Amino acid sequence: MRSFSCLLSGVGGQGIVLASKLLAQTAMETGMPAMTCETIGMAQRGGCVVSHVRAGENCFSPMIPQGTADVLLGFEPAEAARHLRILAPGGICVTASRAIRPVTASLGAEYDGDAILEYLRLHAPRLLLVEDQQLLAKVGSPKCLNTIMIGAAAGAGAFDLPAESFLDAIKANFPSKYIEMNLFAFQTGYAYGKKAVTP
Amino acid sequence: MKKLLMGNQAIALGAMHAGVSLVSGYPGTPSTEVLETVARNNDGSIYVEWSVNEKVALEVAAGAAYTGARALVTMKQVGLNVASDPLMSLAYIGVKGGMVVLVADDPGPISSQTEQDTRRFASYAKIPVLDPTSPQEAYEMIGEAFALSERLGTPVLFRPTTRVCHACQDVEVLENPQVSGDFRFEKDSKWVIFPRLSYQNHIKLEERAVQLSREFSAYPRNAVTGSGRRGVVASGVSYAYAMETLSQMPGEAKLMKLATAYPFPEDLALRFLEGLDEVLVMEELDPVIEDQLTLLCGKAFRKVVIHGKRDGFLPHAGEYSVELLRDAIDRFLHIPVASAPPTAPPPSLPIRPPVLCAGCPHRASFYAVKQAMKGQRAIFCGDIGCYTLGNAQPLDMVDTCLCMGAGITMAQGLARMEKGAHTISFTGDSTFFHTGIPGVINAVYNQHDMTLVILDNATTAMTGHQPHPGIGTTMMREVSTKVDIAAVLRACGVEHVATVDPLDLPAAIDAVKAAVAHHGVSAVIFRSPCIAVTKPGKPVAITDRCVGCQRCIREIGCPALTWADGRVFVDESLCTGCGLCTQLCPTHAIEGGACHA
Structure with missing residues (x-):
């Protein structure tokens, strides 16, 4: 029986909730049952956002048990590091490389971006760092990071789902004026992810 | 057809499938999306409103249900405190059409002031409560709640928790039947509460609880499976968490799934207890089921050890998780724990507390008051909304925050006792309409000396931008009369009322100084729209x-x-x-x- 689980983590405003919906809807396109779970509300105000996606039979909890996720999709390196322990042994961590400094950092707290990348390299045996700024520039819209990241993870083979199913899910669920842009964003991410894991 | 639905969307569509004719409520996380989903999918045949507060919402719904229509009222758990007055009496009077009171609880709490348990409210008010374990179950159960309410002529509480409300699942959505819009209130003395009627109805309520306890023993969503000498009880999302572990070890424990904490299905519980030595009860918030089970063991002379919150086996506070319950089940079944090698802890990670958005006009309002009051002893009474975040550094402008509307009134008690301190309350526009106005009248009548700051950002921002009486639009997509906050304040007898744009810093500071200098009740309305509902300007x-x-x-x-x-x-x-x-x-x-x- 096919199944997968993916934790998406980042900060408010990055479109993580929509990304998790796209992932779940794609799984449903291929006939899998799906669940997601996110913390919303206060989190929208620049706080940490986490979304769980589980697909396949025999899922009860909408939240992924620690140490069992197949994929950790970080939208920011520190937010990936924060949740690394949710990955199953052999799981893949795909994360955007640009650090986002919180207001507390401006007020004097620490944020050592290099130390966090070093930690990820050391403790995530399967790690894909996505040059998100470069891909965003290519796609031309800052709002598309979520679809780019889903594309990059899919291209790296993180999910047991065909690329066409993602494209179908985008066409079926996105508002018409955003479909084209998101199809392009997905394909851009997908090509990046695929290239990164091709020897 | 299967759709990916959030639990709250599933509840809304389930209520529509059950033929709901009126939906009222007040926004509150994690309940808000229920009413919004009905409004979004409404073809105009359902009346939907955001009421000014939960008490009003519940009374509007009760009125509708008196005509025979099906009515739904939605709120979060602390909203039920506001609506508890009509709820307690309505339990005695009853309804004609099905009426469901949806109250979303928030273990954690993730976005609330308290971790109160609405199932306790159900037993206190003596009305049944249904507790779904997943969005799919919630979709089906809300219809059962309407049917139960109509059959018994009582309001029914429906209590999902955050992880059911905000989880999404592929839910089977059915065609909605047509509902007749023909309802009529039949005049009858039974609708008028009097002490004698209450006495008679109290007797009926107690009889009904016994009858319902028997019925719920046969309710298919309450079920006993498995066998053995150890038994596990789980309800709500704790059932889903527990199943992650229990489904891996079939036959290890007897299991009772409970969807009705009140009235407690005693017959079913006795069948469950048969042959058991030990029981583990898993439920978030209060030990409601655990206490009922303990009471039952006493009544029925069953010698069973009950583990749960009362013996410290599980925590009282905070939300549960798959891991917490797996650990509890392992300890309960004496299964040695195979601990995975721990991942090395990450280096120091940034703290990301929620903050006021960039461009939020509240930041300017707080800063203006801070500047105006520099060097003077002042107490700042905050309230519930985005602006509670004004307590964070570097603004540090919220000294108290208790519950909706309390900023205005607590400022009055503080000022009476601490002589010489200026007290300033901060109240949002939606909160002002919710429970702020009686406090203003109290301040004027009792001649308190205080300054009211109204943060008017033209929306209910924290819960996702719902309209309110000051906006002039309704959930029926109609234009309505705008209630003018300044006019309300003046009508209440506030003599000094100034309206100013907080982003005009010098004017804002001057307005605060003038208001504080006024002896008696004064008000400054900081009017500037929420940045989430306006087009942003060019960056600096x-x-x-x-x-x-x-x-x-x-x-x-x-x-x-x-x-x-x-x-x-x-x-x-x-x-x-x-x-x-x-x-x-x-x-x-x-x-x-x-x-x-």
Whole structure:
């Protein structure tokens, strides 16, 4: 029986909730049952956002048990590091490389971006760092990071789902004026992810 | 057809499938999306409103249910405190059409003041409560709640928790039947509460509880499976968490799934207890089922050890998780725990507390009051909304926050006792309409000396931008009369009322000084729309005149201003050009922003 689980983590405003919906809807396109779970509300105000996606039979909890996720999709390196322990042994961590400094950092707290990348390299045996700024520039819209990241993870083979199913899910669920842009964003991410894991 | 639905959307569509004719409520996390989903999918045949508060919402729904219509009222758990007065009496009077009181509980709490348990309210009010374990079950159960309510002529509580409300699942959505819109209130003395009627109805309520306990023993969503000498009880999302572990070890424990904490299905529980030595009860918030089970063991002389919150086996506070319950089940079944090698802890990670958005007018309002009150003893009474975040550094402008509307009234008691301190309350526009107005009247009538600051951002921002009486639009997509806050204040007898744009910093500071100087009740209405519902302006720019003093960062804590490599940067994706920072830069190094610079 096919199944997968993916934790998406980042900060408010990055479109993580929509990304998790796209992932779940794609799984449903291929006939899998799906669940997601996110913390919303206060989190929208620049706080940490986490979304769980589980697909396949025999899922009860909408939240992924620690140490069992197949994929950790970080939208920011520190937010990936924060949740690394949710990955199953052999799981893949795909994360955007640009650090986002919180207001507390401006007020004097620490944020050592290099130390966090070093930690990820050391403790995530399967790690894909996505040059998100470069891909965003290519796609031309800052709002598309979520679809780019889903594309990059899919291209790296993180999910047991065909690329066409993602494209179908985008066409079926996105508002018409955003479909084209998101199809392009997905394909851009997908090509990046695929290239990164091709020897 | 299967659709990916959030639990709250599933509940809304389930209520529509059950033929609901009126939906009222007051926004509150995690309940808000239920009413919004009905409104979004409404073809006009259902009446939907955001009421001014939960008490009003519940009474509107009760009126509808008196005619025979099916009515749904939605709120969060602390909203039920506000609505508890009509609920307690309505339990005695009853309804004609099905009436469901949806109250979303918030273990954690993730976005609430308390971890109160609505199932306790159900037993206190003596009305049945249904507790779904997943969005799919919630979709089906809400219809059962309407049917039960109509059959028994009583309001029924429906209590999902955050992880059911905000989880999404592929849910089988059915065609909605047509509902007749023909309802008529039949006059009868049974609708008028009097002590004698209450006495008679109290007897019926107790009889009904016994009858329902028997019925719920046969309710298919309550079920006993498996066998053995150890038994596990689980309800709500704890059932889903527990099944992650129990489904891996079939036959290890007897299991009772419970969807009705009140009235407690005693017959079913006795069958469950048969042959058991030990029981583990898993439920978030209060030990409601655990206490009922303990009571039952006493009544029926069953010698069973009950583990749960009362013996410290599981925590009282906070939300549960798969891991917490797996650990509890392992301890309960004496299964040695195979601990996975721990992942090395990450290096120091950034703390990301929720902050007021870049460009939020509340930041300017708080800063203006802070500047106006510099060097004077002042107590700042906050309230519930985005502006509670004004307590964070560097603003630090919220000294108290209790519950909806309490800022205005607590300021009065504080001022009476601490002589010489200025008390200033901060109240949002939606909160003002919710429970703020009686406090204003109290201040005027009892001649308190205080300043009311009304933060009017033209929306209910924290819960996702719902309209309110000051906006002039309704959930039926109609234009309505705007209730003018300044006119309300004047009508209540507030003599000094000023309305000012908080982003015009000098004017805002002057307005606060003038209001505080006024003896008696004074008010400043800071009017500036929430940035999430307005088009952002052009971002500001840092010029060469910046000397890197970081005053902008230190004073207002705007997330669009950051400090790196020895200079201040503006995050253009966040900055809305509100211009607050341009007005406080000592070297006038920040250019652009609104016209206030």
